Amino acid sequence: MVGRDQEIKDLNRLYDRNKAELVAIYGRRRVGKTFLVDEVFAGRITFRHAGLSPEGEEANGLLRAQLDHFYNSLIIQGMEECEKPNNWLDAFLLLEKYLQKIDDGSRQLVFIDELPWLDTPRSDFLRAFEGFWNNWGCHRKNLMVVVCGSANSWILDNLINNHGGLYNRVTYQIKLSPFSLRECEEFYKENYVALSSYDIVQSYMILGGIPYYMGYFDPELSLAQNIDKLFFERNAALKDEYNRLFESIFVNPEAMKKILEVLFTRNAGYTRKEISERTGFSNGGGLSRYLKALVTSDFVVKYVPFGLGKREEHYKLTDPFCLFYLHFREAIESGDDEYWQHNLASQSVVVWRGYSFENVCFNHIPQIKKALGISGVTTSASAWSKREDDEEGAQIDLLLLRNDNVLNMCEVKFYGDDFAVTGDYYRKLLRRQEMLVKEVNKKTVVRSTLITTFGLKKNEYSGIFTNIITLDDLFL
Template structure:
């Protein structure tokens, strides 16, 4: 298994605890939650069941969503060796069947029960959560050899119904794991494990397109360049990821169209928007539901919230950071029938070159810990933000990333994705000096600015290159 060392260690410690354990694992869809549990407990599961996707429920004929979920649960019990009985009429009966089945199988050894995509089972007016609460509180928590693991891509459901539950499941979880996308280093290890040969320059671009999502990265094929792979994944007829965007939101959120409208709004501006601006641009009321929707997108790793440098909480911005969504909105959604070799034929187009620049800024934002390590400040408290002046202010005042440090330094970071050493020319040098001057007006007395370049292959020495105090290369982003 690539990465996930800490998660595997924790799961094994819980397995060997000698106590009843109730663990929730959550994270963005396709991030590898099922694989983590299946590999860690291969051959050790007493019962494994996955809820039916709401997409399949909508598309399949016959019966209500509740009846379909109950029938599927009953079939899973049969497949695991339960004697044939009758399909339960409700979730209370279904969990009673599970209890009786586990008691019959109990030989004193640890029993692992894995309920995958738990939120999908909680269909409208199903009584699922009440029944699950009864299963754990009345029976499961008293069985020292029982370990119940639940997973879900609907992160908000997991957080609201289990982690932050204020009812019968309050404080019942014994542990929780948020599974995050792979870092660049883990992406490289994953790609190499598939015996796909790509230079780090192209692995960074693969991350720009697919993020650290194993399900997407596994579509990379040996013997093909990154450009050929991108065409095969997105642009050829029946490409495997061409419909992924719609399915991603339909499977995670109960209001997918509304969520996509927020994502598509945020996709129009790299620095993001305030909540009020999102409301104005989408037509969604700025009341409580928009706040809940934004928090749900943050919990699922699609969006981050940050305070623009020098601003307060009232000016908080929401920024799209999911690479897959950013790429899909730019090049796939609404483009109709593109040529099957679109990416290969347009590698040097200005559109793709410009996209790489913005996408690399996002890569850096998602690898702040690696940047801090390269700067030698891993142990220093910091906050990260973007900063730009309004449209009616001086040109050239947007700063890619600002790292404000507790040791009285502010790193003004410029991100540049180039196929060779980056060259600072006279015009760009003038722009940098202007930005530094404007930033100096904003920082607190007693703090200094360290100009920092984050680029692929380093900085070419010339009369303007000494502007940068620190130069961080692509290699550092793969460091941990």
């Protein structure tokens, strides 16, 4: 298995402990949660079950379907046939009886996948699960229950941060993140897909390090051919993934998509008030829940732009897959089967690469800090957007404010060759430095830092940059 070394170590350690364990694994859909459990616990799962997708079902019919499906899982895995459960209390009682009957003293591992899908309206699922664990499960030293879910906000609200009967009952939590660039490189090598670092970064800009999407790559095709095959051909595998993604995670997918479509229009993101104005959603509890769900699901990040106060907190769309889809939605629906191959040098693609590379850098702050030699220094990442009194409309791609009295002013440039500083660009950087010096305290030094693909071309202006970070550094 590529990556996940710490997660594998943690899960095996928990399995070997002589105590009851309730483990919650969550993360973005398609990130590999089920695959992780299957690989780590191959041949060791006592009972497994996966919830049914709630898409397109009425609440009452879905509850019956979920209960029947749970019963069928018990039958298939060895329980004797009996009367079907009418509610979740009965369903978990059947599970308890089955586990007790086959208990030989060895570790019993129960794996419930897509747990949030089981919690249908008016089903009382959570109360029944609480009873199963509090009254029975937590007292059995040889029982380990692993639950997974792509609805991160549900896992966090109802399990990890539960203030009711399940308060502090989760014994361990794992948030599974997308692959880093280095892990993407390892994944492609493992699957005999030969790509340069330059192309791996572009694949990350599109697929966001999601293993499930990357698994579609054909080793015999180039990056451009693979992207056409995945998105632009008539029956492309990921052509409808954007809609499927939201329908499978959120109760109100259209509202979520509307917020993302607003956030997509400005790279720096918007304040909550601005989102309310642009979506038409009331600036109240409903919008709070929507934004919280998008943040916990890793589609959006919340941050305070440099120089602004807490009240100016911004929400920024950072999910590469969503950014790619929204940028090229019309092209994906256009019917041009070879759009990506035809437009590699087009202005639309070039502009997209520039903004997307900034997002890649935001997602690789630890690697940037390592390249700067400041891994152990407390650092906050932010950006600078145009202010009302800023006539030039200056925007700084990435700012790293460090506790050692240094501010790295990062310029992010995705180029096909070494980047060259021109006289005009040199003067622009000087003005930006002067602008930042006015914003920080007198102890802080502002250092211009270039993050680019291959390097910096030496000339009379190149000395403006104190630090140079390249693709190789992002793969650390």
